[in-house]
Amino acid sequence: MSAPTENRSTVTEREARQVAEAARERDWHKPSFAKELFLGRFRLDLVHPHPMPAEESVRRGEEFLAKLRAFCEAEVDSARIEREARIPDEVVAGLKELGALGMKIDPKYGGLGLSQLYYNKALALVGSVSPAVGALLSAHQSIGVPQPLKMFGTEEQKEAFLPRCARSDISAFLLTEPDVGSDPARLATTAVPDGDEYVLDGVKLWTTNGVVADLLVVMARVPKSEGHKGGITAFVVEAGSEGITVEHRNAFMGLRGIENGVTRFHRVRVPAGHRIGPEGAGLKIALTTLNTGRLSLPAMCAGAGKWCLKIAREWSAEREQWGKPLALHEAVGAKISFIAATTFALEAVLDLSSQMADEDRNDIRIEAALAKLYGSEMAWRMADELVQIRGGRGYETAESLKARGERAVPAEQMLRDLRINRIFEGSTEIMHLLIAREAVDAHLSVAGDLIDPAKSLPEKAKAGAQAGVFYAKWLPRLVAGPGQLPSSYGEFRHGVDLSTHLRYIERTARRLARATFYGMSRWQGRMETKQGFLGRIVDVGAELFAMSAACVRAERLRTRDEHGREAYQLADAFCRQARIRVEELFGRLWTNTDDLDRTVVKGVLGGAYTWLEEGIVDPSEDGPWIADATPGPSARENARRPYGD
Numbered sequence: 001m002s003a004p005t006e007n008r009s010t011v012t013e014r015e016a017r018q019v020a021e022a023a024r025e026r027d028w029h030k031p032s033f034a035k036e037l038f039l040g041r042f043r044l045d046l047v048h049p050h051p052m053p054a055e056e057s058v059r060r061g062e063e064f065l066a067k068l069r070a071f072c073e074a075e076v077d078s079a080r081i082e083r084e085a086r087i088p089d090e091v092v093a094g095l096k097e098l099g100a101l102g103m104k105i106d107p108k109y110g111g112l113g114l115s116q117l118y119y120n121k122a123l124a125l126v127g128s129v130s131p132a133v134g135a136l137l138s139a140h141q142s143i144g145v146p147q148p149l150k151m152f153g154t155e156e157q158k159e160a161f162l163p164r165c166a167r168s169d170i171s172a173f174l175l176t177e178p179d180v181g182s183d184p185a186r187l188a189t190t191a192v193p194d195g196d197e198y199v200l201d202g203v204k205l206w207t208t209n210g211v212v213a214d215l216l217v218v219m220a221r222v223p224k225s226e227g228h229k230g231g232i233t234a235f236v237v238e239a240g241s242e243g244i245t246v247e248h249r250n251a252f253m254g255l256r257g258i259e260n261g262v263t264r265f266h267r268v269r270v271p272a273g274h275r276i277g278p279e280g281a282g283l284k285i286a287l288t289t290l291n292t293g294r295l296s297l298p299a300m301c302a303g304a305g306k307w308c309l310k311i312a313r314e315w316s317a318e319r320e321q322w323g324k325p326l327a328l329h330e331a332v333g334a335k336i337s338f339i340a341a342t343t344f345a346l347e348a349v350l351d352l353s354s355q356m357a358d359e360d361r362n363d364i365r366i367e368a369a370l371a372k373l374y375g376s377e378m379a380w381r382m383a384d385e386l387v388q389i390r391g392g393r394g395y396e397t398a399e400s401l402k403a404r405g406e407r408a409v410p411a412e413q414m415l416r417d418l419r420i421n422r423i424f425e426g427s428t429e430i431m432h433l434l435i436a437r438e439a440v441d442a443h444l445s446v447a448g449d450l451i452d453p454a455k456s457l458p459e460k461a462k463a464g465a466q467a468g469v470f471y472a473k474w475l476p477r478l479v480a481g482p483g484q485l486p487s488s489y490g491e492f493r494h495g496v497d498l499s500t501h502l503r504y505i506e507r508t509a510r511r512l513a514r515a516t517f518y519g520m521s522r523w524q525g526r527m528e529t530k531q532g533f534l535g536r537i538v539d540v541g542a543e544l545f546a547m548s549a550a551c552v553r554a555e556r557l558r559t560r561d562e563h564g565r566e567a568y569q570l571a572d573a574f575c576r577q578a579r580i581r582v583e584e585l586f587g588r589l590w591t592n593t594d595d596l597d598r599t600v601v602k603g604v605l606g607g608a609y610t611w612l613e614e615g616i617v618d619p620s621e622d623g624p625w626i627a628d629a630t631p632g633p634s635a636r637e638n639a640r641r642p643y644g645d
Helices: 013-023 033-038 055-075 078-084 089-098 116-129 131-143 146-152 155-167 282-293 296-318 330-359 365-390 398-403 411-422 428-439 441-451 457-478 499-529 531-559 564-590 594-605
Strands: 171-174 190-194 197-208 215-222 231-238 244-249 260-271
Touching: 033 365, 033 428, 033 499, 033 531, 055 089, 055 116, 078 398, 089 131, 116 131, 116 296, 116 330, 131 146, 131 171, 131 282, 131 296, 131 411, 146 155, 146 231, 146 282, 155 215, 171 197, 197 215, 197 231, 215 282, 231 260, 231 282, 282 365, 296 330, 296 365, 296 411, 330 365, 330 531, 330 564, 365 411, 365 428, 365 531, 428 441, 428 531, 441 457, 441 499, 457 499, 499 531, 499 564, 531 564, 531 594
Parallel strands: 171 215, 190 215
Antiparallel strands: 190 197, 197 260, 215 231, 244 260
């Protein structure tokens, strides 16, 4: 029997929510296409015509992509990385020489200054040959030292650290702890002020790049004291500082080359000048950084979709069954159509979100979160379908295929590598809740006090009056719209008629907003506990966003004479597939087993079904479910291994 975990911090559900809510970026200073979509307003004008990058940005981006492609083809041996579970030092040295560590860093600090669009194209490219290398570059730049310093660092900090990050130093982001995942209110690592320094103590888990990093972004709790506001705070920490020990390099089912570990801090002294932003701003800095940083994952998911399509096409044309190519059998053809249409849509979502991030005209916090959620889920499905299309060869390793004389196609590795994206940087379940919170923000802004049990009767009365005014204006607008007019969106009719899908999006956005309102009216303060309902609401919004992006991208390609006819076909296929999924989600909003599931879960946790577990042998070894993370000196050998050492 496993021993209980000691020293576990205790935080109430309300306290945890308050910490998360305080870290949210509350104001909406810029328009948001996705936010409007959840409110029942289809603002096509915010994304169409499709925003385009500047010519100089394209020139520099394409120039770098050509160099990166040549390097990947000549120097990156994906099979070796998988076999040895390490990225060779010479590969990292080559990436540094290319400037790949500083793709998003301003040229005045030694970086390449690529746009978000081309940074993501680069990640898709390098991730296609080795997801582990893609993860290395993404963790370093999307959430590591460069991004938070770019957004919140002082000029002195930028001058001190960004040139290093651009050319030589690997960085990592350290937030998660052995008993702290998506609930930062329980963060246990401390940073105690001591004169002009802070003293860090604690343990961090799943530190991607942490084993090889030179610089760390560390989130730690500063105790409140005289002259110190306290709270979760961000620091730049030298990874080689005295008192830092990488106690273990973790191994996973996929991404075998990533350098992810457990890092212990014991009385680590950090200069106050290395603090990013004020005390207590750490979680907000982390969440804001992720608003665009999350786009790195769908970038690699889009690249994975392209590879799945290539392999599916080549294999299904070559392989014959019952007298005709595999692809011409309807059961297989449906899978290939799904992969092709979904790859088109994922790239559309990625390019649209990336270009909106570059232009900074729109607030894209929901769009980026939807891109991460949708990309990670759909890429996993595409890889799963590819394995099915390949049959036994899909389950067989590339090394085994090669050894017996066949093409070494790492389909099973792709499936393993992609699986983590549904967990990385916010699991699917957490992303559902995060997006749902933003999607209902307008409702909570006017009616939040009405459903808050802690508010007084006068406060509830005031909220009720405000809500009455808001809903008197908002609800009537959900009755009718351009989606009911056959002539709407006529500029999207060119051989294939995409206007019918845009009308569907407009009608369905209003339907989605009505369903959200009904849910709030029915459950009121209990709405936040209805995670199944909220998840389906978000999934409908994700499908509508992807449909919008696919149609807008198809029209852009048509006007630029870039495979416009084929793009319209793919957008049409994707939208028709998505509409089937949307209707299923709507059906499950009100017809589901959510209540019964809760009953069964209580029975499972209460031991009512332990008899069902009889007849097996559990191969798990004994030990605590969560490792002890009590602060103190390390008793283990330091596993830190900077590249080149």
